[in-house]
Amino acid sequence: MKKLLLFVSAAFLLLAAACGQGEGSDSSEEKVIKVGAVPDGFPHTFQEDGELVGFNVDIFNAIFDDIGYEVEWVLTEWDGVLANLQSGKVDTAINFAATPERGEAYDFTDPYYSSKAVVATSSKDPKIESLDDLAGKELVSILGTNFENVLKENYPEEDYELVIYESTDVAYTDINTGKVDGFIYGREQLMAQISQRDIPLEIVDEPFGNQPVALPFQKTEENQELIAEINQSIEKLKEDGTFSEISLKWFDVDFLAEEQ
Template sequence: MKQLILSSALLALTAGGALAQDVVRMGTEGAYPPYNFINDAGEVDGYDRDVGDAVCEKAGLTCEWVTTDWDSIIPNLQSGNFDTIIAGMSITDERREVIDFTQNYLPPLASAYATMEPDTDLDSAVVAAQVGTIQASHVAESGATLLEFATPDEAVAAVRNGEADAVFADKDFLVPIVEESNGEFSWLGEDVALGGGLGIGLRKSDTELKAKLDEALTALKEDGTLNTMAKEWFGETAPQF
């Protein structure tokens, strides 16, 4: 899923003590369905919201949701604007250099290419991806030409307007785009498994909060709650714990 790689210099911006507060603030993007989005009532919704609420209830925490742009989500965590990141963010070694993660709350999901030109050669293609994601890193390492955009919708739009030959993103994000395009978009190449699954990001200093969240996630795995939520948001083929 989506990921941000930042300079280790951001480590100097740590702001600990989340559990000393009355409220734990859950940071998300709110623009990446079905993981997180803003619903018609103007509220954060999606798989991340359901998991976050369940974790907070299980851990006995009072939580509130905060939205921010994807490209500033780690700096905002580090500077104390919120206490966790739960935003469809994959666990990666690069990110672990800057922040900490809980255990995963969703196993690794497939990433995929979508295109309007089925004969596109991925080896020489111009591929659009959201900036700071593991998908963007994968494209950069593949030999294809990478075009990065601030949002996933802008990456899709780049294919529509001819700037890019294909878009590479989480497959679950692209499925409705491909299926509802009336044949305009099609899949290209094979699915790609990236990252270590989705995790809740925290400041490295918030060890007590991390322990509480991990304990709650373990319980939600053991009682089947996370598996049920995954099926509700991603269908019967969703990966299970």
């Protein structure tokens, strides 16, 4: 009798353990992707009423919702985003130009749009009239961005001085007070800042330098599988108009149409 009771008790414990593992497996199977972003990068990622919103927020949510992941946003300054990506504290990052140099350290998904660079100057007291007028000028670039390299590639003969800032807000202030002459930055960010936030800058000449923007990942076999999933989603969301809709929402321009 005692042996029977022991057997029944053991069977009950095994069943309970199996049920517990089943319940736990649901939560353990939840797929989460950690994405590095800046909290004040209007219009790509910025906080509004305590919520992170923006062009890249919509893009990343669309991609990862499509392939069954939950996005966990990790917010720091841009140099912190780069450090977290390098150390593995985040899986990927927003608004990352897929350059050959960066390709030595990371594998990339297919681009989800192409960024261009521009030079901007004060709209109140313009110091630069054209991109052939950069000689002797002092231009600001932001730490960790690639726009100064794009400028050098496209205007290698121009003899200007480059100053690296950590904050776009300080850059805007110094340009408008005349402390520096211009700002080399992303076309998309500046278009939105000027039109929607009344930043007193004006864009000089035409945009230049076509920079594919993609999701970076550390070079692992597991990430190669994830990249393949993301690429399928990017193709799908371009074809069904989702990306065009998001672009029009934030910029009044369909950047995808420019690539066609």
